[in-house]
Amino acid sequence: MQVAIQGPWSPLFGRLTLASIPYHTPILIATFAGVAVIGLVIVGAVLYYNKLGYLWREWITTVDHKKIGVMYIILGLVMLVRGFADGLMIRTQQAMAIGPNSPGILGAQHGFLPPFHFDQIYSAHGTVMILFAATPILTGLTNVIVPLQIGARDMAFPYMNALSLWLTTAGAILVMLSLFVGDFSAAGWVGLIPLTELPYSPGVGVDYWMWAIQISSIGTTLNAINMIVTIIKMRAPGMSWFRLPVFTWTTLSTNIIGLTAFPVLGVALGLLGADRYLGAHFYTAGLGGNLMLYTNLFWIWGHPEVYFLVLPAFGIFSEIIPTFSEKPLFGYTTMVAATFAIAGISWAVWLHHFFTMAAGPDVNGFFSIATMLVGIPTGVKVFNWMFTLYRGRLTFATPMLWSLAGLFLLLAGGITGMMLAIPAINYSVHDSVFVIAHFHCMVLLIGAAMFAAVSYWFPKVFGIQLDERNGLMFFWTFIAATGIVFIAMFALGFEGETRRLAYIYDPAWRPMLWTEEAGMMLYIVSIGYFARMLYVSLRDRIPVPADPWGTSRTLEFLTHSPVPFYNFAVTPQVNARDELAWRRDHGLEKTQPDAFEVIHMPCNSAIPFIIGMLAMAFGFGLIWRIWWMFGAALLGIVIAVIIRSFDKNLGYEIQPEEVAAMERNLATAGIIAEQPARKPLTEAEAH
Amino acid sequence: MSTDAPPTDATKLFHPHFAGHDQISARTLGFWLYMLSDALIFTALFAAYAVLNNPMSAAGGPIAPQVVNPVEGLWQTYAVLGSVATYSLGTVALKSGNKAGVMLGIILSIVLALVFLGFETHDLLGLLAKGDGPARSGYLSAFFILIATHGLHMVFGIIWMLVMLVQIPTMGFTANVVARLINLRMFWQFQATIWVLVYIYVYMIGAY
Numbered sequence: 001m002q003v004a005i006q007g008p009w010s011p012l013f014g015r016l017t018l019a020s021i022p023y024h025t026p027i028l029i030a031t032f033a034g035v036a037v038i039g040l041v042i043v044g045a046v047l048y049y050n051k052l053g054y055l056w057r058e059w060i061t062t063v064d065h066k067k068i069g070v071m072y073i074i075l076g077l078v079m080l081v082r083g084f085a086d087g088l089m090i091r092t093q094q095a096m097a098i099g100p101n102s103p104g105i106l107g108a109q110h111g112f113l114p115p116f117h118f119d120q121i122y123s124a125h126g127t128v129m130i131l132f133a134a135t136p137i138l139t140g141l142t143n144v145i146v147p148l149q150i151g152a153r154d155m156a157f158p159y160m161n162a163l164s165l166w167l168t169t170a171g172a173i174l175v176m177l178s179l180f181v182g183d184f185s186a187a188g189w190v191g192l193i194p195l196t197e198l199p200y201s202p203g204v205g206v207d208y209w210m211w212a213i214q215i216s217s218i219g220t221t222l223n224a225i226n227m228i229v230t231i232i233k234m235r236a237p238g239m240s241w242f243r244l245p246v247f248t249w250t251t252l253s254t255n256i257i258g259l260t261a262f263p264v265l266g267v268a269l270g271l272l273g274a275d276r277y278l279g280a281h282f283y284t285a286g287l288g289g290n291l292m293l294y295t296n297l298f299w300i301w302g303h304p305e306v307y308f309l310v311l312p313a314f315g316i317f318s319e320i321i322p323t324f325s326e327k328p329l330f331g332y333t334t335m336v337a338a339t340f341a342i343a344g345i346s347w348a349v350w351l352h353h354f355f356t357m358a359a360g361p362d363v364n365g366f367f368s369i370a371t372m373l374v375g376i377p378t379g380v381k382v383f384n385w386m387f388t389l390y391r392g393r394l395t396f397a398t399p400m401l402w403s404l405a406g407l408f409l410l411l412a413g414g415i416t417g418m419m420l421a422i423p424a425i426n427y428s429v430h431d432s433v434f435v436i437a438h439f440h441c442m443v444l445l446i447g448a449a450m451f452a453a454v455s456y457w458f459p460k461v462f463g464i465q466l467d468e469r470n471g472l473m474f475f476w477t478f479i480a481a482t483g484i485v486f487i488a489m490f491a492l493g494f495e496g497e498t499r500r501l502a503y504i505y506d507p508a509w510r511p512m513l514w515t516e517e518a519g520m521m522l523y524i525v526s527i528g529y530f531a532r533m534l535y536v537s538l539r540d541r542i543p544v545p546a547d548p549w550g551t552s553r554t555l556e557f558l559t560h561s562p563v564p565f566y567n568f569a570v571t572p573q574v575n576a577r578d579e580l581a582w583r584r585d586h587g588l589e590k591t592q593p594d595a596f597e598v599i600h601m602p603c604n605s606a607i608p609f610i611i612g613m614l615a616m617a618f619g620f621g622l623i624w625r626i627w628w629m630f631g632a633a634l635l636g637i638v639i640a641v642i643i644r645s646f647d648k649n650l651g652y653e654i655q656p657e658e659v660a661a662m663e664r665n666l667a668t669a670g671i672i673a674e675q676p677a678r679k680p681l682t683e684a685e686a687h
Numbered sequence: 688m689s690t691d692a693p694p695t696d697a698t699k700l701f702h703p704h705f706a707g708h709d710q711i712s713a714r715t716l717g718f719w720l721y722m723l724s725d726a727l728i729f730t731a732l733f734a735a736y737a738v739l740n741n742p743m744s745a746a747g748g749p750i751a752p753q754v755v756n757p758v759e760g761l762w763q764t765y766a767v768l769g770s771v772a773t774y775s776l777g778t779v780a781l782k783s784g785n786k787a788g789v790m791l792g793i794i795l796s797i798v799l800a801l802v803f804l805g806f807e808t809h810d811l812l813g814l815l816a817k818g819d820g821p822a823r824s825g826y827l828s829a830f831f832i833l834i835a836t837h838g839l840h841m842v843f844g845i846i847w848m849l850v851m852l853v854q855i856p857t858m859g860f861t862a863n864v865v866a867r868l869i870n871l872r873m874f875w876q877f878q879a880t881i882w883v884l885v886y887i888y889v890y891m892i893g894a895y
Contacts, residue, residue, distance in 0.1 A: 003822075156713045225720040233708040233716060263724045267731035271832065280821040280828035281746070282735065288744035288825025293735060300731075571705040575698060576691035586694050593701040642850055645867070648858070 003279040005625070006202045014626035015204060020182045025117070026106055032180050054674055061604040063158035064565055065147050066461060066671055068165050072140025073454070075165075079172055080133040084527070086125035088520050091485075093118055095517040098504040110503050118502040119186035120205065124175065126189025130305070131213055132172045134443065137450050138312045139168075139223055142251045144461060145453075146227065148556035148563065149245045151236025151572050156229040158602050159644075164223040166612025171216025174619050178208040182623070185209035188500070190302065191272065193294040194285045198276045204623050207276065210269050211619040217262045218615075224258035227251060236555070238574030242336075245554045245578075246329060249336050250315030253343040257304045257311070260347070265301035268294060277622075292357060299350035307346040310442065311339060313449030314381055317403045319554065320456050321385050324400035325392025326551050328578055331384040338377035338384075345374050355426045364423040371421035378414060382407065397549065398471040402452030405479050406445045413441030416490070434493025437486045444482050451475070459548035463562030463670055464541045470533035477526035484519030488512040547589070553578035558589070560663075562670030566599045569659050596656040596663070603651055603680050607644045611637055650681040711866045718870040722877050725840075729881055732836060733888065736829040740893075744825035751893030754819070754830060756810060760890040763806045764882065767841075770799035771879045778872055781865070786855055789868070793848050796875070800845050803882075807838050830889065837885060840878050847871055 009015055022028045046052055059067055096102060097111030108114045113121065147155055155161045178184040185205040187195040196206045231244075231252045244252075272294065274280035281287040283294040322329045329335060351359065351367040385407060394400070416438040419425050429435060451474075458466045492512045497504075504513065547557040557580050559568050570593035576582030583589040614636045621630030662669040742750055777792015811834065814820065814827070821831035851871065854864050 225717050229717045233713045237702045263727035264731045281825040288746035293738050570701040573699040573702040
């Protein structure tokens with residue numbers, strides 16, 4: 001039932017030929033050289049310091065939620081740099097290719113990127129930033145923090161947690177692979193239909209985009225299940241629902257969104273797959289396809305996805321602002337209600353992404369009002385944060401600065417969002433860069449929350465200070481760059497610049513485009529400060545106490561820094577909403593348990609990593625139509641799952657004496673420490 | 688509104704020997720959530736079917752009354768509901784720890800699921816032979832993918848049952864095995880429910 005495809009095909013290599021390697025594109029050659037050098041340095045360093053075994057035993061096969069979370073965040077940061085490089089190229093192209101007399105280099109008529117390459121770059125920018133940078137970083141943060149905040153020993157399903165990570169990684173690897181083998185989708189990150197159909201995108205680009213998202217979103221769905229069960233079932237004694245920290249509440253709501261939205265994305269892309277692989281006619285321009293079916297299905301996922309990202313950001317602000325105001329969060333109950341109100345409305349606003357599809361005033365009116373309703377709970381949240389700040393004892397540490405900057409970005413993004421919610425305005429600015437500037441304010445607010453969270457919880461997880469001086473420089477340069485780029489972009493939107501332009505036809509836009517380019521240069525400086533912040537922190541390694549800020553309020557700051565791999569030596573009993581603040585107020589925060597007990601832990605497993613790599617082969621086989629590889633990988637996954645189901649491993653136990661020793665010398669239990677080989681329990685010991 | 692009481696002599700700060708959660712109940716909840724996501728997949732497919740179920744999307748090809756066979760579909764419905772019934776009888780035997788009874792229930796369940804898939808394959812291959820495959824029109828694409836997605840779930844369930852047929856005699860009714868048997872029962876009931884919805888929406892309403 002294979003559809004006719006352009007170009008050669010062989011049973012062994014599918015569509016893959018030597019011509020698929022873009023060795024004639026200088027930019028990609030340079031990128032490849034850079035990646036190869038960095039890769040060789042990393043591999044060389046691992047081998048030189050003889051750390052391969054350590055990496056395998058302590059990280060790749062781990063089922064520890066903190067290590068999995070950290071790997072999620074590292075993956076997200078790497079992809080964030082990739083996505084930024086794409087953004088930089090977009091801005092540079094637009095700064096160069098202005099007017100008919102602008103010169104062209106590297107085979108482009110204007111600027112340095114031919115249109116087809118430019119189209120791939122903005123498609124990759126969106127896909128990478130939303131799905132492979134923001135999503136993994138936030139998933140990683142919830143992974144690290146939520147079990148600690150609720151006093152749990154691990155996630156409900158530690159093994160499935162590792163599986164989620166490696167599926168997401170498999171998707172990310174496929175996106176990166178598209179740089180050097182074949183090409184990426186040139187149809188926008190939203191997959192503009194029918195451009196993504198086989199007749200108009202005959203190459204493998206759309207297939208890369210489609211399967212990378214499919215594989216990683218299975219990981220996200222599994223993680224959502226894991227998170228919800230963890231929060232419902234694994235809370236420490238005394239942690240009643242209305243004692244949950246707000247970050248945990250937002251994680252719960254965000255994962256309910258993820259669980260219900262990602263399957264719809266799977267269907268939207270799966271039906272596109274049926275069109276491209278089986279010759280079906282779901283979205284084709286002829287033979288009974290329906291273009292708007294795709295657009296609706298995509299945004300039924302796409303809009304909840306925005307709130308999937310923004311709600312944890314709100315949770316992060318709700319943790320950081322009380323800590324650095326030395327006050328409990330104002331309006332806890334309304335904060336929780338507002339979180340779930342936003343989550344609820346998120347399913348009823350998707351059509352505002354295409355008001356111009358001419359659905360009529362009644363439909364547009366419904367979605368317009370639904371969209372404006374989002375402003376009410378969001379306003380409740382903003383006022384709650386402001387009243388928390390009001391008459392607080394404020395400390396402007398980096399996490400606090402990021403949070404406050406995030407509030408300003410939320411204001412800018414939110415007010416322009418309200419404007420866009422009015423169909424009459426939307427018709428005149430639809431697909432202009434005004435929209436781009438609006439949603440970048442929103443995603444950069446999420447970015448600000450991510451950096452706030454990283455600087456807030458880094459000392460907790462690793463037990464060392466994060467360098468404050470470079471952190472401050474990183475913050476100020478980043479925020480200044482954001483202002484320079486996006487204020488100019490709002491202006492250009494009003495002047496009528498449409499999005500996705502490889503060539504700028506109006507020279508009057510030059511000053512603003514060059515302003516944006518200057519902002520991009522400042523972003524590069526800020527990345528330098530970020531790298532320096534990490535370098536200085538890792539070089540100096542200044543240890544921190546259990547509560548590095550001295551004013552933290554929630555349970556994760558009760559255990560030691562770095563957090564031991566078993567989290568809490570003895571499960572804490574929760575007595576108050578802000579448990580640590582309550583203990584501090586009553587002089588109890590230093591109290592340690594009287595005696596230690598046997599701790600039962602799950603054993604590491606290589607199977608999640610193996611399944612992740614098989615999923616990557618599965619995707620690669622489908623993308624290049626190498627049917628044997630696709631079939632073998634699918635069979636391999638089924639067999640790996642069955643083998644795992646026969647596994648009788650009962651985990652291992654740590655004896656109280658060993659716990660006591662580790663509690664005395666925390667470095668031996670931290671996230672970096674290598675653990676001795678531990679023997680799994682036998683059947684007899686377990687009973 | 689925080690009304691957290693100050694500590695007293697009876698206040699506990701730690702809870703030694705906290706039993707934690709019950710593994711089977713966590714897995715069951717997790718599986719319910721998985722089925723919720725699966726339900727969303729079918730919801731989206733039903734929506735796609737609803738959008739494409741019109742003469743224009745049939746693009747001159749056959750429309751529902753010419754495609755569906757409600758009588759054959761009725762036999763399929765009996766088969767899939769019978770399969771759920773036999774599996775459920777098997778889980779009654781689970782209460783008394785009767786391995787043979789559970790396995791007999793599963794075997795009967797597999798046989799009836801194969802009967803179901805046999806009808807379905809016959810149905811779809813017949814359409815393909817007439818040239819009315821998923822590549823014919825938007826309507827037929829939606830029909831094929833909806834039916835085939837459900838069929839794939841049934842195949843997955845059969846593989847799961849085969850694994851259980853090996854695990855019950857070799858591993859006995861351990862917590863893991865029992866959790867899997869309970870989840871499989873929910874999964875099987877859920878697929879039967881989806882089929883009933885397919886039968887009503889696609890076969891019965893589509894027949895005229």
